Amino acid sequence: MANRYFDNSQLAEAIRIASGDTKGVSHINKFGFGGATTNPYTVWDGDSNYPYPSTATTATVTTSLADSGFQVLVEGLDANYVSITETITGTSSGATGTEEFLRVFRASLTNQIGDSDNNSDITIRVDNKDAAIITAGEAQTLMAVYTVPANKTAYVKHLHAAPTKKDNDTIITLKARPFGGVFNTKGKFASSGDTIHYDYHVPIKFEEKTDIEIKAENQAASGYISALFDLILLDN
Numbered sequence: 001m002a003n004r005y006f007d008n009s010q011l012a013e014a015i016r017i018a019s020g021d022t023k024g025v026s027h028i029n030k031f032g033f034g035g036a037t038t039n040p041y042t043v044w045d046g047d048s049n050y051p052y053p054s055t056a057t058t059a060t061v062t063t064s065l066a067d068s069g070f071q072v073l074v075e076g077l078d079a080n081y082v083s084i085t086e087t088i089t090g091t092s093s094g095a096t097g098t099e100e101f102l103r104v105f106r107a108s109l110t111n112q113i114g115d116s117d118n119n120s121d122i123t124i125r126v127d128n129k130d131a132a133i134i135t136a137g138e139a140q141t142l143m144a145v146y147t148v149p150a151n152k153t154a155y156v157k158h159l160h161a162a163p164t165k166k167d168n169d170t171i172i173t174l175k176a177r178p179f180g181g182v183f184n185t186k187g188k189f190a191s192s193g194d195t196i197h198y199d200y201h202v203p204i205k206f207e208e209k210t211d212i213e214i215k216a217e218n219q220a221a222s223g224y225i226s227a228l229f230d231l232i233l234l235d236n
Contacts (some may be wrong), residue, residue, distance in 0.1 A: 024235040030105070031228035032144030036163060040173060043214045043227040044143035044162075045121075045133035050213060056102040064120040071111050071188045072134070074124055076104035077131035081150035081209045090122070100156035103211075104131040109139040144214040144227045148206050155203035158231045159187060159196070161216065165223030166193040172216050172227060179209035180227045208236065 032043035042050040056079035061072050070090045078084045079102050085111065086099040107124050122134040132141045148154040161172040174187035186204060189196045206212060214227040 004074075008096065010235075011209065024196055026233045027109060028231050028233060029148065029228065030084075030144050030146045030231070031142060032214060033142040033224060033226045035177045036165065036170075036216070036223045038217060038219070038227050040170055040171070040215040040217040042143075042145060043216050044145055045135045045138075045141060046130060050143070050145050051129040051131070052211060053102055053104075053129050055127045055132055056100040057087060057127050058096050059101050059104065059131070060094060061098045061122060062094045062125065063087050063090060063092075063118070063122040069111075070109060070118075070122075071232070072122060072208075073108050073110050074099075074101065074104055074132070075106040076101045076126075076131075077147055078102060081147070083149045097177060101126045101131065105143065105146050107132040107134055107141045109134060140155070144229065146212045146229075148208050148210045148212070148230065148233070150208050151236045152208055152233045154206040154210070154212070154231045154233050155236055156186075156200055156206070156212070157203055157232060158199045158229075159189075159214070159229045160198075161189070161214065161225060161227040162195040163191075163193055163216075163218060163223055163225050165220070168193045168223065169219035170196075170216065170225065172196050172225075174229070175213050175215055176206055177211040178207060183211070185220045203232065206231075227236070 034043045059074050073087050075085050088097040107191045122138050125130040144199045170191050172189045175183045176186050178182040205231040
């Protein structure tokens, strides 16, 4: 008898991609969460537009935590836009890794600090910029930001955003900057505080080294906004 979880061929294919069984095809889910603002800011752990590094440098982990020995997994791209990761063991006085990052699109705490995850924000700085922030209590960055690695092509499958404040005009914008270019609007959605969800029946294609992010703005600077997008990556 067929396994009921694989009755749907699309679900079965998605599971194969998620498990890494489909050669040359992978998936990434980017999700962000931030405070609502009347300005169109990137949805991430920071309180302004995301500051993209311009020079690849080693990553420095800083925090006000008194504990030492916590480990942060940093995920991003090197100077050639090749995917790299590094686990940096932090201390109360700060710690610097050895890999040079041009982009950081995710960071996560990999071990428990005392009796909790992280009581204070953990900041990962690259090129003298806050390239990632692990907000206190989350143990994971919340950033709707991604850059397509070299020798990959990305396809956005769907976009989702939800404000926490009802009856508040909200605008969500999908932006992308091709390598050497400028940020262009690729999708713009509005609601009066309701959830925004859009499935791309024909996915949007993004070439290697393209920066992708979601911006949000509210009629009133109150509440919070969550946003995410899913991408399928194909080897070139």
